[in-house]
């Protein structure tokens with residue numbers, strides 16, 4: 115193995131490494147198929163006897179290089195891109211759960227994840243118990259059952275901004291002999307490396323900071339390679355017993371630490387097909403090159419904006435883990451000392467009505483269903499992303515009805531604050 119570079123260097127130099135005379139920049143392999151000289155060679159690829167490309171639904175070089183870069187950033191052993199963050203969450207769980215199984219999930223996860231696990235996957239026969247991430251171990255232990263197969267949470271919850279006590283959750287999951295899967299979208303591997311704290315599998319919506327420019331929807335799954343499936347073969351038969359749909363291959367035997375991602379690729383991607391387009395992977399790679407610079411600026415700006423809002427008389431409350439007054443300040447310092455993310459939530463003394471009035475007055479910050487890109491934007495989760503939830507579910511998800519989610523961009527922070535100021539002055 116070569117020298118282990120710092121993250122800033124990995125973002126620029128890893129993944130595609132051109133050989134003599136090859137393009138300097140990662141090419142877009144805009145091809146569905148790949149040509150072979152002999153039929154036998156192609157057969158070996160189908161048998162997973164040799165690694166190589168044959169059809170883009172399974173693997174594409176552009177995607178592979180980008181996945182390799184994210185894998186290195188997270189410090190994992192294998193990774194795959196998916197068409198969206200939702201697909202990444204779905205595959206990450208479905209790869210080890212089937213009808214009759216059970217998942218334990220933090221209540222504060224992203225709305226889409228909440229729906230996926232509690233509604234859609236329920237229809238597939240997979241049950242989910244929702245837990246308060248701040249509950250103590252005794253409480254959390256009660257959520258587990260015989261058929262529990264994994265725990266799912268977010269390093270920083272979108273939009274509740276709850277910072278996960280990662281070590282607590284890793285210990286919890288492992289004491290029940292199941293892996294901890296964590297969505298690291300908001301913190302990004304620049305601010306937090308969940309594997310260092312015992313997380314087994316990381317997912318991302320690359321749509322957010324990684325792409326960073328609101329250009330392409332995408333997702334990624336990274337495996338740490340640390341969870342030993344073979345210790346619990348009866349719990350994870352899909353990984354530890356022969357796969358009839360793949361000529362009786364046993365993933366853990368044949369692929370060792372890459373078993374989980376290989377199974378997700380050769381089984382789930384083959385059959386369900388949520389591949390990221392190479393074009394989007396190319397854009398994602400461009401975004402990744404500047405990720406450390408942007409994340410640093412997002413965090414700097416968000417800190418300033420949070421401090422400004424906290425001191426404003428019309429603001430009822432501000433939630434940002436970088437504020438000393440924040441409930442999660444200590445956890446944030448422990449797990450993400452360089453910063454958390456660029457997203458802030460706050461409420462106004464005028465409540466729900468004042469929130470929508472103020473949002474309408476903003477000139478620079480746009481109302482969009484997005485977070486975590488270069489441009490400052492706002493959203494009212496109760497009437498937008500979390501619209502399907504009732505008040506009780508909103509409360510559990512840590513989303514107050516008056517909550518404004520402000521995604522602080524990388525513009526000059528003076529302009530962002532002036533925009534907020536003029537809008538606040540008008541309500």
Ligand SMILES: *Cc1c(COP(=O)(O)O)cnc(C)c1O
Pocket residue numbers: 198199200201224226227268272297299300318319320321322331332333
């Ligand atoms: C946006 C988001 C998702 C879903 O990702 P898509 O790319 O929109 O499918 C999942 N988790 C978190 C934390 C998100 O912010």
